[in-house]
Amino acid sequence: MPQPAKPRAPKTRTAFDLESYVARSCREVDRALGRFLPSERTKPATIHKAMRYSLFAGGKRMRPALCLAAAEACGGSWEDAMAMACAVECIHTYSLIHDDLPAMDNDDFRRGKPTNHKVFGEGVAVLAGDALLTQAFEIVAQGRTSRRYPAETLVMEVARASGSLQLIAGQVADLEGEGKKLPLAELRYIHERKTSALLCCSVRLGGMSAQCSPAQLEALTQFGYNVGLAFQIIDDILDVTQTSETLGKTAGKDTAAQKATYPSLLGLEKSRKEATRLTDLAFKALGQFKGKATALEALASYLLKRDR
Amino acid sequence: MPQPAKPRAPKTRTAFDLESYVARSCREVDRALGRFLPSERTKPATIHKAMRYSLFAGGKRMRPALCLAAAEACGGSWEDAMAMACAVECIHTYSLIHDDLPAMDNDDFRRGKPTNHKVFGEGVAVLAGDALLTQAFEIVAQGRTSRRYPAETLVMEVARASGSLQLIAGQVADLEGEGKKLPLAELRYIHERKTSALLCCSVRLGGMSAQCSPAQLEALTQFGYNVGLAFQIIDDILDVTQTSETLGKTAGKDTAAQKATYPSLLGLEKSRKEATRLTDLAFKALGQFKGKATALEALASYLLKRDR
Numbered sequence: 001m002p003q004p005a006k007p008r009a010p011k012t013r014t015a016f017d018l019e020s021y022v023a024r025s026c027r028e029v030d031r032a033l034g035r036f037l038p039s040e041r042t043k044p045a046t047i048h049k050a051m052r053y054s055l056f057a058g059g060k061r062m063r064p065a066l067c068l069a070a071a072e073a074c075g076g077s078w079e080d081a082m083a084m085a086c087a088v089e090c091i092h093t094y095s096l097i098h099d100d101l102p103a104m105d106n107d108d109f110r111r112g113k114p115t116n117h118k119v120f121g122e123g124v125a126v127l128a129g130d131a132l133l134t135q136a137f138e139i140v141a142q143g144r145t146s147r148r149y150p151a152e153t154l155v156m157e158v159a160r161a162s163g164s165l166q167l168i169a170g171q172v173a174d175l176e177g178e179g180k181k182l183p184l185a186e187l188r189y190i191h192e193r194k195t196s197a198l199l200c201c202s203v204r205l206g207g208m209s210a211q212c213s214p215a216q217l218e219a220l221t222q223f224g225y226n227v228g229l230a231f232q233i234i235d236d237i238l239d240v241t242q243t244s245e246t247l248g249k250t251a252g253k254d255t256a257a258q259k260a261t262y263p264s265l266l267g268l269e270k271s272r273k274e275a276t277r278l279t280d281l282a283f284k285a286l287g288q289f290k291g292k293a294t295a296l297e298a299l300a301s302y303l304l305k306r307d308r
Numbered sequence: 309m310p311q312p313a314k315p316r317a318p319k320t321r322t323a324f325d326l327e328s329y330v331a332r333s334c335r336e337v338d339r340a341l342g343r344f345l346p347s348e349r350t351k352p353a354t355i356h357k358a359m360r361y362s363l364f365a366g367g368k369r370m371r372p373a374l375c376l377a378a379a380e381a382c383g384g385s386w387e388d389a390m391a392m393a394c395a396v397e398c399i400h401t402y403s404l405i406h407d408d409l410p411a412m413d414n415d416d417f418r419r420g421k422p423t424n425h426k427v428f429g430e431g432v433a434v435l436a437g438d439a440l441l442t443q444a445f446e447i448v449a450q451g452r453t454s455r456r457y458p459a460e461t462l463v464m465e466v467a468r469a470s471g472s473l474q475l476i477a478g479q480v481a482d483l484e485g486e487g488k489k490l491p492l493a494e495l496r497y498i499h500e501r502k503t504s505a506l507l508c509c510s511v512r513l514g515g516m517s518a519q520c521s522p523a524q525l526e527a528l529t530q531f532g533y534n535v536g537l538a539f540q541i542i543d544d545i546l547d548v549t550q551t552s553e554t555l556g557k558t559a560g561k562d563t564a565a566q567k568a569t570y571p572s573l574l575g576l577e578k579s580r581k582e583a584t585r586l587t588d589l590a591f592k593a594l595g596q597f598k599g600k601a602t603a604l605e606a607l608a609s610y611l612l613k614r615d616r
Binding site for chain 2: 004038042043044047048051055061094098101104105121122123124125126127129130131133134135137138141142145150151152153155156157158159168169171172173176177180185191
């Protein structure tokens with residue numbers, strides 16, 4: 001007599017193991033960064049030590065993870081996206097080093113460690129940031145290109161997202177906004193540039209490395225923009241709700257520097273709702289990928305719910 | 309009766325009018341830079357004012373001139389080389405802004421004007437340097453490419469010359485060498501990186517924009533390397549022999565900062581001889597171009613004989 005068929009598992013989605021996904025991408029990105037950057041012993045040792053000190057200070061590697069996940073969503077491989085993932089992490093790290101300088105945010109701690117200028121002095125910290133920015137473009141030039149996305153397109157993408165109309169515009173507006181009561185539109189302008197621009201660029205580069213279609217690129221742009229904005233609102237919230245110990249950097253800095261933030265303008269509750277609304281918009285953009293964007297979805301959820 | 313033929317002019321080379329050549333290239337480069345950079349009114353206005361303040365502070369535009377002259381020597385046009393000429397000037401200007409910061413050389417004057425951080429504050433000066441560095445790559449990405457020299461090659465050329473093994477290596481070694489009695493080999497290491505690297509890159513990029521042959525590229529490399537080294541030796545000499553007024557920047561800074569220089573290690577006479585020897589080597593490399601390198605030759609002569 002034939003055995004009765006085993007009952008079929010109900011059609012639920014298997015839980016995506018984000019923790020191991022992020023750990024694996026972190027490991028691969030670290031390995032690639034280690035290969036792209038000159039060793040600590042390369043002359044002049046000071047600059048390479050300083051570059052590596054901040055680059056390997058235990059960052060969460062969220063931008064590279066988003067870049068790799070975007071490549072996957074478009075049917076590409078991590079390998080083809082790896083140079084782009086490393087480039088955006090170099091840009092991100094350079095911007096933190098310069099942002100922490102006494103002339104800017106004047107931060108002594110970052111990721112639970114003394115900031116770059118605290119260890120190497122201000123002069124070297126400025127140069128280490130410069131070197132990481134330059135390194136980013138050297139890495140992009142070594143990345144996978146295609147007819148649709150040649151090197152000039154990839155370089156332009158990184159340069160625009162990091163330039164005086166985006167990332168740097170955000171830093172300047174942030175610097176100039178200290179002590180002022182900014183309207184929400186202006187705060188959003190800052191957040192879009194300080195955070196959304198590079199996050200958006202990360203997923204777009206991932207897509208480009210996978211030779212994504214124009215429609216996919218547009219979806220990634222929507223996703224990146226909204227996740228980026230939600231990410232910065234959450235950052236604002238954590239700055240007032242968490243301790244320095246949990247954050248690994250000085251908490252309450254925004255209030256101390258009299259910076260406009262989402263919580264200071266909208267209150268905590270409305271800020272949380274806005275972050276959720278933006279994350280929902282990001283999810284919606286992923287419809288385009290018909291189930292291949294699980295990692296992107298999980299990353300966006302995590303970024304919304306994180307507590308550090 | 310037929311008129312007697314006019315006597316033929318003796319076969320001497322017409323004197324090359326360097327002054328008007330440099331004035332013309334300066335004008336064209338300024339115009340192109342003006343187009344590449346966001347206007348002063350573009351938000352955030354501060355950063356674009358700061359970028360333009362230093363970029364249009366009356367620099368001699370020697371690197372762009374060398375770049376354009378190198379393109380000419382290889383049969384190319386100024387137009388095709390213009391983006392590269394502008395990119396190297398952005399890199400040069402960014403490195404000056406950061407070099408002048410209190411944490412580095414701490415200079416209050418440059419080209420007879422207050423330095424960037426004196427006008428805009430240190431935070432904005434750091435960001436203006438960052439923005440010009442980033443802008444350089446955006447400009448390279450818009451430059452003329454060819455099968456032989458695609459965008460990735462041009463970007464790599466600029467990134468390497470400006471990165472932690474060249475330009476930034478020179479700055480770090482310079483910073484670390486202050487107050488130390490360096491041997492000549494170490495001083496040469498610094499000069500090669502601080503000055504030769506970008507000068508060499510300028511002429512190489514000019515050649516590449518003209519789709520130069522490998523032999524021409526090698527000749528330009530030799531030329532650029534030697535002119536660059538001679539240029540920095542002359543800079544060392546001018547620092548001790550000229551007034552701040554003539555230089556438009558603080559004279560005697562090297563001595564005050566106890567920096568090793570060619571004059572301090574070799575004396576003035578031997579330093580002058582070394583600069584002449586290097587310029588002769590540069591001339592020799594131009595043999596390759598069979599008379600088409602008149603502008604490069606004139607520029608090298610001028611750089612050797614300049615008094616500011």
